[in-house]
Amino acid sequence: MLAKKNIAVLFAAISLSLAACGTNTSDTPKKTTTTTKLSIADGATQMKETLKQLNTDLNAKDAAKVKTDSENLEKSWSKFEDNVKEKDAAQYGKVEGPLGIIEAGAKASSLDQATLTKASNDLDAVLTDVAKLDAKKSTVVSIADGATQMKETLKQLNTDLNAKDAEKVKTDSENLEKSWSQFEDNVKAKDQALYGKVEDPLGIIEAGAKASSLDQATLTKASNDLDAVLTDVAKLK
Numbered sequence: 001m002l003a004k005k006n007i008a009v010l011f012a013a014i015s016l017s018l019a020a021c022g023t024n025t026s027d028t029p030k031k032t033t034t035t036t037k038l039s040i041a042d043g044a045t046q047m048k049e050t051l052k053q054l055n056t057d058l059n060a061k062d063a064a065k066v067k068t069d070s071e072n073l074e075k076s077w078s079k080f081e082d083n084v085k086e087k088d089a090a091q092y093g094k095v096e097g098p099l100g101i102i103e104a105g106a107k108a109s110s111l112d113q114a115t116l117t118k119a120s121n122d123l124d125a126v127l128t129d130v131a132k133l134d135a136k137k138s139t140v141v142s143i144a145d146g147a148t149q150m151k152e153t154l155k156q157l158n159t160d161l162n163a164k165d166a167e168k169v170k171t172d173s174e175n176l177e178k179s180w181s182q183f184e185d186n187v188k189a190k191d192q193a194l195y196g197k198v199e200d201p202l203g204i205i206e207a208g209a210k211a212s213s214l215d216q217a218t219l220t221k222a223s224n225d226l227d228a229v230l231t232d233v234a235k236l237k
Contacts, residue, residue: 036079040087043080044131047073051124054102058113058120063106066116070106073099073123087133089181090174095130098123143190146183147234150176154227157205161216161223166209169219173209176202176226190236198233201226 038046050072057065077099085092101119105112141149153175160168180202188195204222208215 037083038076038079040080040083040134041131043076044127046076048124048127050076051120051127054120055117058111058116061111061113063111066111067106070102074103084130084133088178090178091126091130091133093174093177094126095123098126141179141182143183143186143236144234146179147230149179151227151230153179154223154230157223158220161214161219164214164216166214169214170209173205177206187233187236194229194233194236197229198226201229 050069054066054069054073057069077095081092081095084095098119102116102123105116105119153172157169157172157176160172180198184195184198187198201222205219205226208219208222
């Protein structure tokens, strides 16, 4: 459900456009690139080492090196991110957030040290948890069990919405996404229309839980809509 960062795509598109203007593609030999996969533990360790260098370069206000560090982080992440997403979609999203901030900040005209340092520290903390995922087996649950699990989380979400507890609402949203990741492919294979009916309110909850302030009415409606859809999902055979 999480997508690659739009800003990365934007910068890639700009780079490709500039290259097309100055290069005769018919004279440029094609290169074959092989991506080396990393274990989750090794990948997390590699990124943590790069973050140490990033912090050093941030303190030195060396924009060129900070940009290189950002590129190295993205390069390392690309070698094991699919494995992280498969094992824990919520943790995957927690990496993508600060990594996107670092990527964008490293390309800015001037370094925002405070923002980049915070993103670096946040990413380092998340990677500590990510490194433990190698010992975790990917879990696939039945559609009925998955729907029941999500319905229980929605009850908790409604309680936390009424209490206006933004932190707990965010956790509830992450738990919904984690549960959904364990059986969504099975739902999609059996009924693509019903799959879409889950994705819509789930996406609203995910976005609303990350907003600066809770929109209780919108989140409550999305929660009720999702609960109703999950009743139908649970009947899939």
